[in-house]
Amino acid sequence: MLEAILSAAACVAGIGLICAVVLVVAAKFMAVRENALERALRECLPGVNCGACGYTGCDGYAKVLAEGTEKQTNLCIPGGDAVSQQISEALGVEFQNTVEQVAVVHCCGDCDHAVQKADYMGVQTCSGARMLYGGQQACTYGCLGKGDCAAICPYDAIYMEKGIAHVCAPKCVGCGLCVKTCPNGIISLIPDTKREVIACSNEERGARARKKCTNACIACGKCEKICPTGAIAVEENLARIDYDKCIACGKCAQVCPVGCILSADRSGRHRFSEVQ
Numbered sequence: 001m002l003e004a005i006l007s008a009a010a011c012v013a014g015i016g017l018i019c020a021v022v023l024v025v026a027a028k029f030m031a032v033r034e035n036a037l038e039r040a041l042r043e044c045l046p047g048v049n050c051g052a053c054g055y056t057g058c059d060g061y062a063k064v065l066a067e068g069t070e071k072q073t074n075l076c077i078p079g080g081d082a083v084s085q086q087i088s089e090a091l092g093v094e095f096q097n098t099v100e101q102v103a104v105v106h107c108c109g110d111c112d113h114a115v116q117k118a119d120y121m122g123v124q125t126c127s128g129a130r131m132l133y134g135g136q137q138a139c140t141y142g143c144l145g146k147g148d149c150a151a152i153c154p155y156d157a158i159y160m161e162k163g164i165a166h167v168c169a170p171k172c173v174g175c176g177l178c179v180k181t182c183p184n185g186i187i188s189l190i191p192d193t194k195r196e197v198i199a200c201s202n203e204e205r206g207a208r209a210r211k212k213c214t215n216a217c218i219a220c221g222k223c224e225k226i227c228p229t230g231a232i233a234v235e236e237n238l239a240r241i242d243y244d245k246c247i248a249c250g251k252c253a254q255v256c257p258v259g260c261i262l263s264a265d266r267s268g269r270h271r272f273s274e275v276q
Helices: 002-029 036-044 057-067 080-091 126-131 148-152 177-181 206-212 222-226 251-255
Strands: 101-105 158-161 164-167 187-191 232-235 238-241
Touching: 036 057, 036 080, 101 164, 126 148, 148 158, 148 177, 177 187, 222 232, 222 251
Parallel strands: none
Antiparallel strands: 101 187, 158 164, 232 238
């Protein structure tokens, strides 16, 4: 009986020893070799994993940089020039300036100006509200007001006030997570050196849009006519800005009769809350 027990124990120990040896050998010969350059580049990145660089997070960007398949060192918008400088030094290449961006909300239809069509009692998320008759506001193009963008922002740069989202620009790093989260697609990123934003997304005709929100764009074309560089065009009943042409002169905001073009200080670090 004792011999049988000892024999079984020896057998189990032997199997365990063989498995351990196999695992050690496998770990040695099948290990993925760590790229020291890739690790160094990864440490330069902020770890937001927002995808603003166009890759699958910071790991993905570090990998293509280390492999040499990506030459641009300035794609990390949240990291800005500081990260671009670190990456350039790690790769031994010339520094590339980062064009910082800030998120803007294309809606100013707060509770003082937008018509409410119903009391929404469903799931308290923008995605949930959108599925139920487009939310509680009469305008189905605007901010749904449940704060999905504020919830996902890692920098607390978005807050809700009077039923719509606002961006606190000094906190915004341009990661773009809010842009991807908004179910109505009314948040975008613009260069933080620009001043103006069309704070409306309604593509209905002027009279119909105004019945739903007194701040709605009426497609009057005054902004388009006064713009000295042709940066504004009225398309599908809504004014739109081409920021590649915009010189931030502020004339469009001055002539807008309904106040849906908001302007801010030239530094670009702004709240976009009111026309100045």
